[in-house]
Amino acid sequence: xxxxxxxxxxxxxxxxxxxxxxxxxxxxxxxxxxxxxxxxxxxxxxxxxxxxxxxxxxxxxxxxxxxxxxxxxxxxxxxxxxxxxxxxxxxxxxxxxxxxxxxxxxxxxxxxxxxxxxxxxxxxxxxxxxxxxxxxxxxxxxxxxxxxxxxxxxxxxxxx
Numbered sequence: 103x104x105x106x107x108x109x110x111x112x113x114x115x116x117x118x119x120x121x122x123x124x125x126x127x128x129x130x131x132x133x134x135x136x137x138x139x140x141x142x143x144x145x146x147x148x149x150x151x152x153x154x155x156x157x158x159x160x161x162x163x164x165x166x167x168x169x170x171x172x173x174x175x176x177x178x179x180x181x182x183x184x185x186x187x188x189x190x191x192x193x194x195x196x197x198x199x200x201x202x203x204x205x206x207x208x209x210x211x212x213x214x215x216x217x218x219x220x221x222x223x224x225x226x227x228x229x230x231x232x233x234x235x236x237x238x239x240x241x242x243x244x245x246x247x248x249x250x251x252x253x254x255x256x257x258x259x260x261x262x
Contacts, residue, residue: 104174104194108202108225112180112189115206118223120234124245129215130256132185138252139207140179140188149251152244165190173197185209199230215253220245 115121128135138145143165146156155168165177174196181189192203202225210217222241224234 104176104196106194107192107200109193110191110202110204110223110225112204112206114191114202114204114225115189115221115223118202118204118225120224120226120231121221122234122238122241123219123221124242125217125219126246126249127212127215127217128249128253128256130253132209132211132216134256135209135216135218135252136185136188138256140182140184145255149255150244150248151251152248164193175203180204181206199226199233200224201226201230218249 110118138149141162143156143158146167147153152169153167154170157166158164159166159176163179165179166174167177168174175192176194177190177192179188179190181187187206187208189204189206192200192205195203202223204223206221206223208219208221222234224230226234
C-alpha cells in the first residue's frame with residue numbers, strides 16, 4: 103500500500119538523521135552522465151540492476167521508479183543543474199517505516215571524466231535508521247556496480 107512521505111527540501115541532504123553517501127569516478131564526461139540520470143530516465147534499468155522500471159512523470163517534473171522486489175517510488179525533481187546536480191524527493195512509496203527520503207546526485211569534472219557523489223538522505227523510526235545503516239555496505243556495492251555499468255553503457259552509446 104502506498105504512503106505519502108514528508109515533504110522535505112534540498113537541505114535535507116545535509117541534515118537528515120540518516121545519510122548514506124557514496125562516491126566514484128566515471129570515464130564519461132559530466133554531460134552524458136547527467137543526461138543518463140536526469141533525461142534518459144526510462145533507460146535506468148539498463149545500467150542500474152536494482153531498478154526494474156523507471157519513467158518520467160508530469161513532463162519531467164517527477165519520476166516513477168519500481169525496484170526489483172516490488173518497492174516503488176513516486177518522486178518530485180528538486181534540483182536540475184545540467185552536468186552538476188540532480189536531486190529528487192520521494193513523495194510516495196510502499197517501503198515500510200520510512201518517513202522522508204531524498205536522493206542527491208552531485209557531478210563534477212575530474213581529470214579523466216566525472217566524479218560522482220550520491221547521497222541518500224532519510225528519516226524514520228529507530229528500526230528504519232538501523233536498517234538503513236545496516237544496508238549501507240550493500241547499497242554502496244550496488245551503487246558502484248551501477249556506475250560501472252553506466253560508464254560502459256555511455257562508452258557504447260557515445261558518438262564521435
